[in-house]
Amino acid sequence: MNKDNCYQLGHIAKVHGLHGEVLLVLDVDYPEDYEGLGHVFVENGNRLVPFILEHMVPQPNSRFLAKFEEFNHIDQVKPMVGSALYLPSTALPKLKDDQYYFHELVDFMVVDEVLGELGQVKVIYDMETQDLIGMEYKGKEVLIPIKDGIIQKVDKAEKKVFCHLPEGLIDIYLED
Known part of the structure; x- marks a missing residue:
């Protein structure tokens, strides 16, 4: 297999x-x-x-x-x-159109409501405390918590994850 x-x-x-x-x-x-x-x-x-x-x-x-x-x-x-x-x-059980499995998000475009398109989902981290989207942005890996309030909507047809990222989250990853 x-x-x-x-x-x-x-x-x-x-x-x-x-x-x-x-x-x-x-x-x-x-x-x-x-x-x-x-x-x-x-x-x-x-x-x-x-x-x-x-x-x-x-x-x-x-x-x-x-x-x-x-x-x-x-x-x-x-x-x-x-x-x-x-x-x-x-x-896997079939899901409704507004539901998704985390592994389906790989290769989806991450779109922030303020910053616009950020990059593609590269990996989903299944952590004990929370699940995270791993994406590359400006050559750095950025981790986005998969939780209500941050993930606004997933459009499976468009292959996009719409987010409302906490202020300063991206900046943390861009610092040297």
Whole structure:
């Protein structure tokens, strides 16, 4: 499976017990949508390797206790801790026209209501505290928080992200 055709679902947080179970952390808005999941792709170096799930039991806080088929000992799953989990992009639920997935914003033009067109989205940073748009502006990387009040509108047809950037945000990145 090619990573470009997938989205990151979450990661393997830690092993659980001695019999090959792991704790999965899903980075999704509705973890209950994934309760019946039968397989995932686990990142191994630059490759995505498919794994069949024997079971996946919901836990609090978007976590799942899971067991992969044919993995019955802690030593088999220990090397997988920290690995990212992926699913094909075709598995993403369809959204309404005014909704979007963060990964869709890559290559969109960022437009500030005062400064105008700034540059294209190069990367989305999925941080624990907040998600950020990474774009290049005048040769510098500028990070824009993805939150209401800053992101005003996303026009998927025009491939534009309309923003109201906090005063001075761009200047911080332009200083030497």
